[in-house]
């Protein structure tokens with residue numbers, strides 16, 4: 001059986017007060033001799049955005065039809081909101097419609113592409129996703145398909161983008177005793193196994209030691225779970241020697257805070273403290289699936305941050321790969337310790353750009369909440385590409401400062417070259433963290449994405465269910481796609 005959620009452009013009524021249908025909606029209405037429109041107008045005024053009505057028995061091939069309010073007709077880029085409102089409305093309407101179908105326990109749904117099959121596919125695949133793995137009672141599986149065949153390429157692209165984000169959501173949502181550093185690495189390796197142009201290195205602790213990654217190791221040694229440094233090479237460019245885009249992701253599979261222990265309430269959310277690693281690795285899996293014509297290297301230092309007899313103690317001094325010494329004034333500011341070493345290592349590849357993502361600071365959540373990822377970058381070229389990508393995906397970014405002002409607050413340190421917290425500890429916490437990372441970067445095109453605020457979703461993004469959000473995976477993919485078209489490559 002087929003079922004079809006039909007978004008309608010409700011807030012823009014026709015002159016006669018009837019609802020405005022999408023073209024697929026109009027075609028379906030003709031198929032049932034105008035009965036859909038007639039029934040809808042009997043139900044009252046046109047549907048408001050995101051509101052639904054269900055009709056049964058209209059057509060034998062479509063036993064149930066969900067109609068969803070799509071909002072303003074011809075909505076496009078909204079200059080205040082920094083996103084494409086038309087695409088956002090389609091994602092939301094389709095997600096709502098597909099969930100209704102799932103609630104009715106109908107296994108198969110045909111989706112109205114609403115004039116943008118990619119956005120429609122994203123809405124369907126993101127909207128239906130839920131972490132079900134460990135429950136005996138699971139929601140019924142619904143398979144969304146495109147209604148009609150005109151836009152099947154765009155539909156498939158949307159499915160691939162959304163599945164990429166869902167992979168990151170899966171890794172972030174999974175409990176920390178299931179996704180340990182080694183399990184994370186093996187899961188990603190398995191996703192990349194089918195691609196002949198991808199090489200995955202799962203580096204063990206002995207390799208990390210030889211690399212002299214003293215900052216990363218100092219965090220890892222507090223846990224019984226061994227660390228892993230995951231290194232992915234995707235060679236999508238025609239020339240395998242083309243300078244790569246290098247992605248780096250914070251991979252703390254559980255952040256208890258260490259000796260600077262976090263409060264126990266809400267600590268379970270810190271199973272998602274590998275969100276940086278999850279989003280960048282998922283973006284590479286997606287880039288490979290799309291066969292994007294560029295080279296990408298992915299780096300993910302993976303470990304747990306735990307209190308123990310071997311853990312970092314406040315005041316300890318450790319040495320990063322580039323020789324800089326770091327005073328660990330707060331063991332809960334561990335992400336920057338992992339990233340310091342991974343960023344040093346990232347400089348080995350003659351990168352076009354280095355982009356890192358990390359659930360780095362609670363202060364980022366205080367600053368922007370879940371509206372946008374904070375981007376700290378030394379390159380306006382890089383910023384422009386990230387920003388333009390995010391307008392399309394609706395998974396927004398907002399530029400944040402890398403002032404010397406903040407650098408002074410981390411380099412004024414009693415025992416070492418840098419402290420891992422700012423001297424006015426809470427003030428501008430996201431900015432002092434970024435200034436700390438900058439001490440380990442010499443590349444002229446680097447961006448740090450603080451994704452702590454967008455880590456999880458309550459109900460802010462209507463096409464994502466409650467839970468770990470996998471943001472901003474689609475923006476990273478779209479950004480990589482744009483870089484692969486930018487032949488000038490800044491510089």
Ligand code: BES
Pocket residue numbers: 255273330332333334335359360361362363365421422425429452453455
């Ligand atoms: N992983 C946390 C940051 C975080 C907090 C991410 C909430 C997502 C949601 C990070 O390791 C951390 O604990 N940072 C400290 C830094 C502070 C000690 C300078 C923080 O934000 O409190």
Ligand code: ZN
Pocket residue numbers: 255257305331332333334335
């Ligand atoms: Zn922490």
Ligand code: ZN
Pocket residue numbers: 252255273332334335359360
């Ligand atoms: Zn952390």
